[in-house]
Amino acid sequence: MAHADLRAFLDVLEGRRELVRVREPVSVDLEISAITDRVSKSPGGGPALLFERPEGFDVPVLINALGSTSRMKLALEVDSLDAFGERIDALVEGGAPTSLLEKIKMLPRLKDLADLFPAQVKKGACQEVVERDRPSLLSLPIIKCWPKDAGRYITLPLVFTHDPETGKRNCGIYRMQVFDGTTAAMHWQVHKHGAHHHRRAGERGRRLEVACAIGADPALVFAAAAPLPDDVDEMFLAGFVRREPVPLVRGVTVDVQVPAAAEYVLEGYVDPGETRREGPFGDHTGYYSLADDYPIFHLTCITHRRNPIYQTTIVGPPPMEDYYIGKAIERVFLPIMKRQLPEIVDINMPAEGIFHNLILVSMRKRYPGHARKVMHAIWGMGQAMFSKIIVVVDEDVDVQDVRQTTWKALNHIDPERDIEFVMGPIDVLDHSSRLPHYGSHMGVDATRKWPSEGFNREWPEEIRHDPATLELIDRKWSKYGLARGE
Numbered sequence: 001m002a003h004a005d006l007r008a009f010l011d012v013l014e015g016r017r018e019l020v021r022v023r024e025p026v027s028v029d030l031e032i033s034a035i036t037d038r039v040s041k042s043p044g045g046g047p048a049l050l051f052e053r054p055e056g057f058d059v060p061v062l063i064n065a066l067g068s069t070s071r072m073k074l075a076l077e078v079d080s081l082d083a084f085g086e087r088i089d090a091l092v093e094g095g096a097p098t099s100l101l102e103k104i105k106m107l108p109r110l111k112d113l114a115d116l117f118p119a120q121v122k123k124g125a126c127q128e129v130v131e132r133d134r135p136s137l138l139s140l141p142i143i144k145c146w147p148k149d150a151g152r153y154i155t156l157p158l159v160f161t162h163d164p165e166t167g168k169r170n171c172g173i174y175r176m177q178v179f180d181g182t183t184a185a186m187h188w189q190v191h192k193h194g195a196h197h198h199r200r201a202g203e204r205g206r207r208l209e210v211a212c213a214i215g216a217d218p219a220l221v222f223a224a225a226a227p228l229p230d231d232v233d234e235m236f237l238a239g240f241v242r243r244e245p246v247p248l249v250r251g252v253t254v255d256v257q258v259p260a261a262a263e264y265v266l267e268g269y270v271d272p273g274e275t276r277r278e279g280p281f282g283d284h285t286g287y288y289s290l291a292d293d294y295p296i297f298h299l300t301c302i303t304h305r306r307n308p309i310y311q312t313t314i315v316g317p318p319p320m321e322d323y324y325i326g327k328a329i330e331r332v333f334l335p336i337m338k339r340q341l342p343e344i345v346d347i348n349m350p351a352e353g354i355f356h357n358l359i360l361v362s363m364r365k366r367y368p369g370h371a372r373k374v375m376h377a378i379w380g381m382g383q384a385m386f387s388k389i390i391v392v393v394d395e396d397v398d399v400q401d402v403r404q405t406t407w408k409a410l411n412h413i414d415p416e417r418d419i420e421f422v423m424g425p426i427d428v429l430d431h432s433s434r435l436p437h438y439g440s441h442m443g444v445d446a447t448r449k450w451p452s453e454g455f456n457r458e459w460p461e462e463i464r465h466d467p468a469t470l471e472l473i474d475r476k477w478s479k480y481g482l483a484r485g486e
């Protein structure tokens with residue numbers, strides 16, 4: 001059964017003791033953030049936190065809701081993230097039908113899928129209360145995350161827009177810095193779909209209507225963060241996760257459909273050409289991302305449920321909540337990546353690499369230069385284009401074991417021969433590139449080198465004990481008078 005809404009999910013968390021209610025009054029200014037940071041650094045990511053008494057507000061603040069592997073699995077209602085990836089893979093399988101028979105065979109599947117597209121409903125709980133006369137962002141318990149942040153930030157909004165040309169929906173998470181009661185920065189980075197819609201609206205000299213949902217079934221948060229191709233509806237993915245369509249209701253002041261069960265919806269628009277300085281903001285790199293000019297969201301209406309819950313998150317030095325969301329994306333999208341690159345065995349984006357800085361890839365090498373082909377293919381794949389460093393190893397290396405990968409990769413490389421640099425698009429958050437958005441990437445081919453790759457020396461064998469001796473010492477271990485060394 002899909003989680004009907006955020007509240008249903010919180011009930012599940014509470015039942016499993018994965019949610020702690022904090023009854024002590026706390027400040028939305030830095031205090032919630034400092035508590036959450038400490039909690040999320042505890043082993044496994046700590047519990048979800050519901051601050052019931054943020055000072056000055058009568059709305060509880062939920063944070064770290066998805067900040068553990070177990071909660072991410074509860075969110076997606078799966079026992080294993082990899083198994084869920086297989087389910088997604090089955091969705092992609094087959095591609096376009098080439099014959100009439102194939103078409104007919106596909107029909108039931110297509111029908112099942114059609115049932116997962118968002119459902120339009122007339123009424124939604126998210127509109128139980130409509131504030132249209134004098135709506136103010138200042139009525140929400142929006143937190144200030146880090147001391148040098150430029151202000152308070154809405155950190156987990158699901159931002160809905162439509163392509164002005166095709167009408168297609170998009171939903172992404174883009175942080176919003178509150179300027180005053182009715183304006184906020186809209187931090188959709190240049191590469192993202194929201195920014196693309198805004199550009200297209202600008203070309204037509206039109207404003208872009210925007211609706212931001214806060215607090216929903218976590219499948220929607222996952223889908224909004226997922227790096228889907230252009231024009232693939234995140235709400236379809238959310239429906240696929242839920243095995244039930246996402247109910248959407250039309251906004252009150254905008255022609256944008258919003259999740260009917262959301263806690264809050266901020267309706268408004270972004271004008272073409274209008275920008276304002278956004279940032280600095282303590283970002284998931286662990287550094288303050290630099291101030292830059294971003295479009296301005298103008299608020300026209302706030303709708304919310306009765307007794308709403310305000311959901312937020314903080315980003316900062318890893319690992320934090322976003323690490324677990326990203327890890328789920330990595331696991332779930334691996335089978336799709338393998339569909340394009342079947343030679344890939346596994347990938348790992350360690351927390352310290354904040355996703356875009358480092359991908360470890362293991363592969364089955366079949367021909368000379370194959371590792372480099374894999375790197376370049378990854379640089380050509382959606383948001384994986386941002387990968388600053390890609391390290392490719394042979395299939396015998398377990399990339400989930402970072403120590404093993406480091407050890408083997410360092411042994412295997414002749415740096416001058418095995419490292420290549422290429423120029424390309426860079427994540428907006430990278431503070432080291434010589435230009436914003438454009439800089440170098442590094443590929444490390446740490447696979448065994450073959451004679452056909454010009455390597456004519458002998459490649460040594462990895463050291464292993466002989467099985468008979470291992471078996472012998474296992475049997476005799478208690479006689480040695482040693483602790484059980486594993």
Ligand SMILES: Cc1cc2nc3c(=O)[nH]c(=O)nc-3n(C[C@H](O)[C@H](O)[C@H](O)COP(=O)(O)O)c2cc1C
Nearest residue numbers: 171172173174175187188189192193194225226227
């Ligand atoms: C907590 C969190 C905060 C995020 N903040 C931003 C942001 O401020 N700007 C941005 O462009 N992407 C941000 N992202 C990443 C996007 O949501 C992600 O790249 C998504 O795939 C974008 O959707 P799109 O491809 O439809 O644009 C954030 C993700 C998470 C999980």
Ligand SMILES: [Mn+2]
Nearest residue numbers: 170171193228
């Ligand atoms: Mn998108």
